Amino acid sequence: MSSESSMDWVETRCHRILDANLDRAREGLRILEEWCRFGLERADLSATCKALRQEVGSWHRPKFRQARDTTHDPGTSLSHPQERQRTDLNAVLLANCARVQEALRVIEEYGKLIEGDLSDRAKAMRYQIYVLESQLQSRDRLSRLRQARLYLVTSPHPRLLEVVEAALSAGLKLVQYRDKQQEDATRLETACRLAELCQRYGALFLVNDRVDLALACGADGVHLGQQDVPMDVARRILGPDRIVGRSTTSPEELARANAEGADYVGVGPIFATPTKPGKAAAGFDYLGYARQQAQQPFYAIGGIDVSNAAAVVAAGADRLAVVRAIMEAPDPKAATAELLQML
Ligand SMILES: Cc1ncc(COP(=O)(O)OP(=O)(O)O)c(N)n1
């Protein structure tokens, strides 16, 4: 093969690679656009996806399409089990964000051999997709939070991961790691393991009190009490895309949580509880008040289990947070399933 033809040979194959990845990027953007438009009903996000998709389309030169040779493409029959698996909507969004990012990375690299401007534009767009992914994750976190009716707040347990996994296997979708005794190194390690476990089950994972630990383990958010850092500090540290919850026990505390834009609030303790000794019950009166006044999802908490969950729901709670009802259950999976059934 002469050097000229070998150059043509490489160039033709680079055109094929660019052709395939331009299609891949456009297809992935279309999938994200459909959720933004019909799922989130977010005109701004769907317009962003549409504009990005149109721009990628404008890069698709005829010479790239002419290089297409699907018949001899060995990749058409290749597949990986993970490509067929989508555990939930979030997995669809994440997989297609990754698909677009990878395609743009390929266009950026091979574009350097063909068209420098194309490479630069692919690199710039890739960073836009990272931002879009965070926005989708944030919207997704809040929509997943709204769907989560049962909230497990953990307590120290010799087989903590096992208990939490049992509850996750029953369909639990919201976990908060709460441990006031351990030293930080152990808490960080446990938080990281719980974060990984929850991600595997498509559940949201938050850390109690400690914004630093929440940041370090990549948690979906943090739960703040009345004595913890201000909400704006937590958001500045975690970024705008994470969930920040606040405990409330009174109309004054609820008003403050509403004003500071808490993503959700705890409402309790409904009943006095040994898990939080010394805190008087706020009772059904405050629960009824919160139902009227809360401007965000609220979780009734404090002394709740299967024996009184129906009464708490009847008194106005749509969502429940529990510690002992699952952490101290002989069968955490069954206890979780029963509570979910009641919600
Ligand atoms: C969902 C939920 N609601 C309330 C609390 C209590 O938080 P806080 O007031 O910070 O008290 P401690 O949990 O820190 O003892 C919570 N953790 N989760």
Ligand SMILES: Cc1nc(C(=O)O)sc1CCOP(=O)(O)O
């Ligand atoms: C962690 C916590 N916060 C509360 C509040 O009212 O803010 S009550 C509580 C403990 C709830 O434990 P159990 O489900 O075992 O009663």
Ligand SMILES: [Mg+2]
């Ligand atoms: Mg606290």
